[in-house]
Amino acid sequence: VANEEFSLIHSWTKKAINQQGDGLSVGIGDDAAVFSISSGMELVACTDAMIETVHFLRETMAPEDVGYKSLISNFSDIAAMGGVPRFVLVTIGVPPTWSAEECQQIYEGMYEACALYGVRIIGGDTVATPDALHLSVTALGEVERGQALLRSSAKPGHLVFVTGRLGGSAAGLHALLEARDQGGSVQQRWHELLTRHRRPLAQVAAARLLIKYGQGGALNDVSDGLASELWEIAEASNVRVVVDQSLLPVEPDAVAYAESVAKDPLEWVLFGGEEYQLVGTVAPTVAPTLAQAFQQQGLAATFIGEVEQGEPGVYLKERQGLQKALAKAGYNHFRAVD
């Protein structure tokens, strides 16, 4: 990006819907944004960065996808507390290798994510960087006072659940990297997997059902792989988590794609990431109500195991009935897949 293009980028960042209302008193255009949240709620705040070559490659993500996903990963962290995302602040670091037009496309992807979740961009910073594109996003949301769903709330006897299906994002990334290495493009039949990787959804509606019907319990989002997220719950709650391999909801396309490349999809399910599904625990007494509520809203939730007393750890009950200890190993982006 040339110097004169910087003002252009600045102007897009200011395109953010800036009227007052919804608790927003001051949006973009002053030293800081000013807003209030709904009464009876607490603030939820998180930050998550995406760096070119570390978290994404230009060959595997369009600029719009990068912008979109940078917000979704943050909305997902808000959802993982049971909260609703409301506002974001975005810092973009632009190297000379990205054009002003591509930066505009990044923002278009962000506005798509904002529109989907009713979120507004209320601040940010536009800076030059010497090399790679950087996006650093802070999301602000709200949750009922005292009711945030913590990693430390899992209790022996709780059931373990996960929303949606797993393995799709990692399978999609695998397909993209294979295509890149072979100089081709991904076959049409695997395009849904690419969408899983490039356009994940944040499970805000599911989070809200958990607040409404879950009566507490632990919650985490699957950003770094199921095993890693369950380990966080196990350690924070000081419990042992046992999941049943036969119950894991695997993305059917990921299974089919894995077969076509002679891979085991279980690796993607356990150690892939960026699914942004929610994984957590609830008391067995609330499980039927919760299952019904999910079903009524057309949301998928699968009970995959149990919480037990014992040393913190995560175990996979294999089809033969044996328990295998799962490593903490999470998603290392371009290293984890293959």
Place this chain on the structure above:
Amino acid sequence: VANEEFSLIHSWTKKAINQQGDGLSVGIGDDAAVFSISSGMELVACTDAMIETVHFLRETMAPEDVGYKSLISNFSDIAAMGGVPRFVLVTIGVPPTWSAEECQQIYEGMYEACALYGVRIIGGDTVATPDALHLSVTALGEVERGQALLRSSAKPGHLVFVTGRLGGSAAGLHALLEARDQGGSVQQRWHELLTRHRRPLAQVAAARLLIKYGQGGALNDVSDGLASELWEIAEASNVRVVVDQSLLPVEPDAVAYAESVAKDPLEWVLFGGEEYQLVGTVAPTVAPTLAQAFQQQGLAATFIGEVEQGEPGVYLKERQGLQKALAKAGYNHFRAVD
């Protein structure tokens, strides 16, 4: 930073004071932080990034200074709304050229800034970057509902004021770059100027006096140079701002240093930046009360000009009584000085 050092850096970021209290329900260690603010207050949120080679050089700032200043620039934006900073989220992007020890020093500088202002680090992200060190900070604070001090609140007849003294940071940077270019070090007698550049203060106490006694008016912080900040007020308020050159509070050391290198300190006062002083406007009726309140708290505020009706613009009344239009040109970091 090597891979195995990353967990070390992660551990420092988690050193952040994490007990509950002061409205903080959940600090670092879950998907997001959860907190509430004082009753009758609104949230104030801003974000500001510091990138190696763009905003600082390793030759001119120690790692502690970089960490310290990355928070101060954000506290200053909160102060520029009249608010009090409460919490920060910090994203650090670490390239291979920075050691784990240096990263720890960055955090030590941040904790110093936090201790000075009673602020807590409640979240963040630690990522690898291919080249330059990146810090992206989001600050969250609070201000009395409906009372945030906006750039758009200047009115014809208002007096223009600035806190503290100007020109010190730019003079200090000039001295540092001169020393670097000549392979020497900065003379002891200019060390106060280095402190102005490396360890600026955010004017939170002054901001709070403006909320208490200012009865509205415009406010901005001098991050990009006085002329640029006044232009933002002039444009947002649709007014003409005239400042009197003879009234500008110039840092005495900057004047002396400028003489020693045959420079005009006025350039640093008008177009230097990173002073983090506050500049704003108030009705003349409240000026005496405000001046007294500042004096009682040992804070400096100088009235430097007036707001007039007319096309948005910023003018400098020179010693001869002539008015010179000031360019918007702000601080371009390593380009503006010399």
